Amino acid sequence: MISKKAKYAIVALVHLAKRPDNSPVVIREIAVAENIPQKFLEAILLDLRKAAILASRKGKGGGYYLLKSPKDINMADIMRLFDGPIALLPCVTHQYYERCEECKDEATCGIRDVFMKLRTVTVDLLKNASLAGIVDRETSLREVVKD
Amino acid sequence: MISKKAKYAIVALVHLAKRPDNSPVVIREIAVAENIPQKFLEAILLDLRKAAILASRKGKGGGYYLLKSPKDINMADIMRLFDGPIALLPCVTHQYYERCEECKDEATCGIRDVFMKLRTVTVDLLKNASLAGIVDRETSLREVVKD
DNA sequence: ACAAAGTCTATTGGATTAGTAGATTTAATA
DNA sequence: TATTAAATCTACTAATCCAATAGACTTTGT
Numbered sequence: 100m101i102s103k104k105a106k107y108a109i110v111a112l113v114h115l116a117k118r119p120d121n122s123p124v125v126i127r128e129i130a131v132a133e134n135i136p137q138k139f140l141e142a143i144l145l146d147l148r149k150a151a152i153l154a155s156r157k158g159k160g161g162g163y164y165l166l167k168s169p170k171d172i173n174m175a176d177i178m179r180l181f182d183g184p185i186a187l188l189p190c191v192t193h194q195y196y197e198r199c200e201e202c203k204d205e206a207t208c209g210i211r212d213v214f215m216k217l218r219t220v221t222v223d224l225l226k227n228a229s230l231a232g233i234v235d236r237e238t239s240l241r242e243v244v245k246d
Numbered sequence: 247m248i249s250k251k252a253k254y255a256i257v258a259l260v261h262l263a264k265r266p267d268n269s270p271v272v273i274r275e276i277a278v279a280e281n282i283p284q285k286f287l288e289a290i291l292l293d294l295r296k297a298a299i300l301a302s303r304k305g306k307g308g309g310y311y312l313l314k315s316p317k318d319i320n321m322a323d324i325m326r327l328f329d330g331p332i333a334l335l336p337c338v339t340h341q342y343y344e345r346c347e348e349c350k351d352e353a354t355c356g357i358r359d360v361f362m363k364l365r366t367v368t369v370d371l372l373k374n375a376s377l378a379g380i381v382d383r384e385t386s387l388r389e390v391v392k393d
Numbered sequence: 394a395c396a397a398a399g400t401c402t403a404t405t406g407g408a409t410t411a412g413t414a415g416a417t418t419t420a421a422t423a
Numbered sequence: 424t425a426t427t428a429a430a431t432c433t434a435c436t437a438a439t440c441c442a443a444t445a446g447a448c449t450t451t452g453t
Contacts, residue, residue: 101334101361103411109357110348125429134348139412145431157430158420174360187248201257201281207387209380210256213321214248217371224364233356240354250442272398286443292400304399305451 105181107135108143109174112152113237116169116230123155123162143181150180169234175225185225186218252328254282255290256321259299260384263316263377270302270309290328297327316381322372332372333365 110133115124126144130137144163147153154166165172178185179194189197190205191214202208257280262271273291277284291310294300301313312319325332326341336344337352338361349355 100331100336102409106335106346106357107348113357123429127429133350136412138414141430142412148430155430156420157418157428158422159428160421161419161429163430184247188253189247199253201254207384209383209387210253210260212383212387213371213375213380217368220367220371221364224360224367228360233360236356236359237354240356240359249440270398274398283443285445288399289443295399302399303451304397304449306397307452308398308450310399 101178102182104143105178107140108147108177108181110135111140111144112147112172112177112230113233115153115163115165116234121164123160123164125162146180169230172230173226174228175222178225185222186214188214191215191218248325249329251290252325254287255294255324255328257282258287258291259294259312259319259324259377260380262300262310262312263381268311270307270311272309293327316377319377320373321375322369325372332369333361335361338362338365
């Protein structure tokens with residue numbers, strides 16, 4: 100399961116991506132609109148800012164806004180940022196590789212083989228899931244439901 | 247990341263599946279051979295027994311052995327047993343479905359859509375990864391390395 | 394009877410998760 | 424320049440989970 104942090108981050112990003120202009124949005128607006136505990140959200144948005152996905156302005160008229168285009172923000176990056184590696188075994192991650200202590204021969208490990216394949220398809224799918232894609236999908240899903 | 251419990255479970259099952267006959271194997275043998283803390287492994291094997299994947303015999307000559315054929319034991323079942331749902335969001339699990347509290351409309355949620363697709367491909371891949379497949383894969387990988 | 398095996402109950406230290414509280418800093422504007 | 428609205432920083436906490444250990448108990452074969 101994804102952490103609440105990662106989930107809230109995605110929800111907040113979608114909220115920001117849905118706005119026509121990219122003007123700053125105050126934390127409270129996002130928190131209220133998306134049912135996210137405000138103080139918790141503050142920490143999350145800060146992380147997104149440190150990761151250069153969001154930018155912020157302090158003081159009156161301030162708030163958070165997207166720094167990158169929605170089509171350049173993907174789920175893989177967000178999930179890695181909050182929950183660490185996407186792979187399910189340390190021996191099949193790219194960035195955080197670590198040998199399994201109990202493993203006798205990595206090269207011929209059939210378990211590793213399975214989880215390597217899984218990692219590949221997962222990262223592939225999440226890399227291709229952009230904020231823009233999600234927003235588009237919501238509008239087209241709404242069309243379908245309306246009918 | 248998968249839990250140690252799930253990983254040890256898979257390693258232990260592969261150990262059992264590799265044996266030509268299906269005679270009982272004592273916990274210590276598996277623990278020593280696979281570098282798994284014995285006491286920890288005991289609890290794991292007990293869980294596998296309760297799930298009717300392994301059976302056991304007490305006393306001299308006893309131990310654990312597979313109850314099901316290796317081709318009928320798949321990674322999805324093992325992972326669910328130890329780590330719970332495979333899906334990354336509660337709203338896209340089959341067995342443990344739970345609404346996301348912060349979600350406004352599930353039917354048109356673009357986030358849910360992404361994680362639903364991910365769940366489908368993941369479960370599909372893990373369901374098709376049987377113990378038998380893993381053992382086979384190890385033998386054929388060994389062939390390749392030998393050359 | 395004895396030894397060899399699994400089984401059960403309890404506990405523990407440490408890490409992680411999901412927050413909360415409150416003081417501080419920065420910027421706009423009246 | 425005083426006020427206000429906003430983000431930012433530091434610290435703390437309760438609850439849960441993870442990985443493992445300890446020790447007593449039960450069952451079974453010889």
